[in-house]
Amino acid sequence: MPKAQETVLEIDLKALKHNFEYLKSKLQNGTKFLAVVKAFGYGSDSCEIANYLQELGADYFAVAYTNEGVALRKAGITKPILVLHPQAVNFKTLITYALEPSLYNTKVLKEFIEIALAEKQSDYPIHIKINTGLNRLGFCKNDIDHAVTEIRNTTAVKITSIFSHLAASEDLNEKAFSLNQIESFNTISKKIIEKLTYQPMLHMCNTSGILNYPEAHFNMVRAGIGLYGFGNSHEENKNLIPIATLKTIISQIHHIEKDASVGYNRAFKANSTLKTATLPIGHADGIGRQYGNGKGFVTIKGQQAPILGNVCMDMIMVNITDIDCKEGDEVIVFGQNNTAEQLAETTNTISYEIITSVSQRVKRIFIK
Structure with missing residues (x-):
């Protein structure tokens, strides 16, 4: 690599490819790979990173906020983009750029359905976030019946995926907690699917989940920090390259x-x-x-x-x-x-x- 002549951040795309292929090698055939490129691509440059990962074959992308997804669309990303924490004020923009919202409580679900109806949408893809123990965002199990009823009573939206997030997947001392989360997710997602006439994707694993809980890979996994070269353990760090x-x-x-x-x-x-x-x-x-x-x-x-x-x-x-x-x-x-x-x-x-x-x-x- 060239010697620096000023302050620069060098991004090694060969290392990114290595990390992508290593994480993907942990998956069963048919399990989709979602690349998390929020926070400016973990400080690298979300548009450059996403475009390269799109070339490599990433199936999905995720960002935290709507404006991050808009930037990806303007940069040429055509794959589906999940917005993990959308705000209602941006729902119309989200639809304009064909971004897919994570809906995590009754309020945002109702607000998005209202906007989707006003924008004359049909079967607009949404993702239902389930709280299984992180206690950050997500429907609790007692809210599920009402949420599914709201969704079944409209043609404006359709559930593309049901997902949750592991709270301590990197900490094997918390394995019992993680397994309990996985069991809870299985129970709640089955309850939702029983009330539908179609089969949404399921996903739960972050980088450490990919590495430590293969039984929870489901239909798709979400890799963030691992793509950028960190495995959340000294052993896995040996298999990844900081980009x-x-x-x-x-x-x-x-x-x-x-x-x-x-x-x-x-x-x-x-x-x-x-x-x-x-x-x-x-x-x-x-x-x-x-x-x-x-x-x-x-x-x-x-x-x-x-x-x-x-x-x-x-x-x-x-x-x-x-x-x-x-x-x-x-x-x-x-x-x-x-x-x-x-x-x-x-x-x-x-x-x-x-x-x-x-x-x-x-x-x-x-x-x-």
């Missing part, structure tokens, strides 16, 4: 005397002479202030350089006392070797937060 590498350069090197301070609020004070590098990346680019004061690090010439003092909006300073480097040299914030997950562990967070925080002002470069 994003955040790079920057050394703008300036300073020689700091003992007792001198570095950065805002004099948060770092040198207890001996040392050498620092200033980098053109800061909290406006996704490097949160929690990574300052020695918690976070970057990699220069294969060596870790801790962040000194407070993270600035557009810059960080790092300790390069023992690193042989010069101004203009490349710096890796995270990538395939020193990963976003390793950086996340320094402040007890997760890789998801790191990769989705990369600001859109950072140039994306796609390596094909």
Whole structure:
């Protein structure tokens, strides 16, 4: 890959293909593959990622909000797009762009049916979200009969899928809980299907569900973080390749005397002479202030350089006392070797937060 000359996020599409094919290899023939590209493609670029995955054969896409789905349609995505958390104010736009809503309670179901009728829709595809224990979104089992009655009493909508979401699929200590969710989903979905004259798809598994609960693959799975190179366990991380590498350069090197301070609020004070590098990346680019004061690090010439003092909006300073480097040299914030997950562990967070925080002002470069 080319050396960075500024702050860039490099996206390795070969790695994306590897991850897609690895996850797909876990499925039975006929099980559909839904690629989750919400949050700007987990910080990468949803349109570029989705177009490449469409070429590779992804069957479905999912986004969180309607405007994300509109962007995909405008970028040429023709496969079905599930909107996981649509708001009623956007239902008309959702229909205009042939997006498919997740409907998760009586209120949004009624509101969508009203809009679909007003827009003269027939059998418009909807997805019914069931709450089996995550307690975030979804119909509870006591609401199911009423919901199905509403749907059967109109020709405006038709259930394309029934789905739920595993709360702790990556944590095998919670296996009993996950199995209980799967059993609950089976019971509720069968109750719904008994009242229909057609067979909707069923889906429940996220990345960790794909890997840990093959019995719950049903008709389709939803892969998010795994596509971007993280398997939620050290073992599965070995089978996946992080697709994003955040790079920057050394703008300036300073020689700091003992007792001198570095950065805002004099948060770092040198207890001996040392050498620092200033980098053109800061909290406006996704490097949160929690990574300052020695918690976070970057990699220069294969060596870790801790962040000194407070993270600035557009810059960080790092300790390069023992690193042989010069101004203009490349710096890796995270990538395939020193990963976003390793950086996340320094402040007890997760890789998801790191990769989705990369600001859109950072140039994306796609390596094909």
